[in-house]
Amino acid sequence: MTATVRSAARVLDVLEYLAGRAVGASLSEASEALALPKSSTLMLLRTLLVRGYVTRDAGDRYHLNETFRTHGFGWGGHRYARLIALAEPVMQQLCDSVGETVLLGAAEGGAVKLLAKVVARQAISYDIDLADGFPFYCSAMGRILIAFSPEENREAMLCAEPRVKRTPSTVTKLDALRAIVAQVRDDRLAIVEEEFVLGGTGIAAPIFAPDGTILATLDVGCITTRFQAKRAEVLKALAQSAQALTQSLAMQDGE
Numbered sequence: 001m002t003a004t005v006r007s008a009a010r011v012l013d014v015l016e017y018l019a020g021r022a023v024g025a026s027l028s029e030a031s032e033a034l035a036l037p038k039s040s041t042l043m044l045l046r047t048l049l050v051r052g053y054v055t056r057d058a059g060d061r062y063h064l065n066e067t068f069r070t071h072g073f074g075w076g077g078h079r080y081a082r083l084i085a086l087a088e089p090v091m092q093q094l095c096d097s098v099g100e101t102v103l104l105g106a107a108e109g110g111a112v113k114l115l116a117k118v119v120a121r122q123a124i125s126y127d128i129d130l131a132d133g134f135p136f137y138c139s140a141m142g143r144i145l146i147a148f149s150p151e152e153n154r155e156a157m158l159c160a161e162p163r164v165k166r167t168p169s170t171v172t173k174l175d176a177l178r179a180i181v182a183q184v185r186d187d188r189l190a191i192v193e194e195e196f197v198l199g200g201t202g203i204a205a206p207i208f209a210p211d212g213t214i215l216a217t218l219d220v221g222c223i224t225t226r227f228q229a230k231r232a233e234v235l236k237a238l239a240q241s242a243q244a245l246t247q248s249l250a251m252q253d254g255e
Contacts, residue, residue, distance in 0.1 A: 010036065014044050015064065018054065024063035052085035080106060083207075083216060084116050086248055091118045091218070094241045098234050100226065101126040103219040105134065105141040107149070110160040112141045115216065126200050126221035137163050137177055138170050140190040140202035141217045147185040148206050148214035154181065170195045189239065194224055201227045203234060205242035210250045218242045 013034055018025060025033070031041040045062050048054040055063050065085045084104065091102040095118040104116040112134035119127050128134075136142030136157045146157045158181070163172040171177055184190045193201045201224045209215040220238050227234060 010034075010040075010044055011048070014041075014048060015053065018062060018064040024057065024061040026061050030062065052082060080115050080216070083249070087116060087218070087245055090241050090245055091116065094218075094220070094237055095120055097237050098220060098230065100234065101221040103128070103141065103221055104216060105145075105219065106216040107145045107157070111135055112139060112145060112217075124223055126223060128221070134196065135161055137172070138166060138192065138195045140192040140204035141219045143181055143184050143190040143192065144204045144206050144217040145214060147181045147190070166196055167194055167198050169193065189235065199224055203227070203238055205238050207242055207249070208246045215249070218245065
């Protein structure tokens with residue numbers, strides 16, 4: 001009786017091989033190095049590509065996703081590593097589509113933890129350091145995370161830190177915030193115009209785990225005047241991107 005499962009071993013062989021190849025590998029190179037038929041190697045690479053562990057460049061070379069090289073595989077390292085890997089191409093496409101910065105965040109430590117960003121190539125762009133994060137009460141990402149968290153957690157999230165007026169537009173009263181959160185849940189979308197920072201607008205949508213619970217939130221950070229000029233375009237593209245990520249996670253979980 002063998003002590004290993006051949007199919008599982010082959011998947012690990014591919015990951016270990018690509019982990020040691022900073023320049024990646026073509027299908028032929030991987031097939032030869034692993035002593036596998038090209039057809040079998042291609043199926044392994046395609047599986048890893050779909051699940052976000054591997055990327056493929058314009059020259060058809062396969063690479064270990066840099067997220068996993070940096071953070072580990074989410075099993076003992078960065079627990080959002082797989083989500084980030086899946087989200088990165090979606091975020092880049094969304095950024096290219098709307099011409100604005102795209103952020104990925106999750107609830108952690110009483111605030112919105114920023115997981116990844118793609119900054120728009122504009123003369124003036126919305127940007128924030130990944131280490132900074134957002135408060136729940138006055139950010140689009142935070143309001144999405146509150147709205148779709150269990151009801152018993154929402155009040156604590158609203159009160160996770162002092163509700164100060166960061167700008168003249170910041171809503172701080174609990175009754176008003178509760179009503180906003182209820183509307184966000186109905187709309188499945190949050191728009192926060194100049195409440196977090198003057199001149200900036202955040203628009204966020206939920207990303208759900210395969211079990212239907214809120215996992216993270218996808219956000220477009222806009223210069224307010226530009227958002228007003230392309231509001232419908234941004235809302236549609238963001239909703240489609242968040243839904244695509246949710247569907248991707250569900251599809252993989254069912255494989």
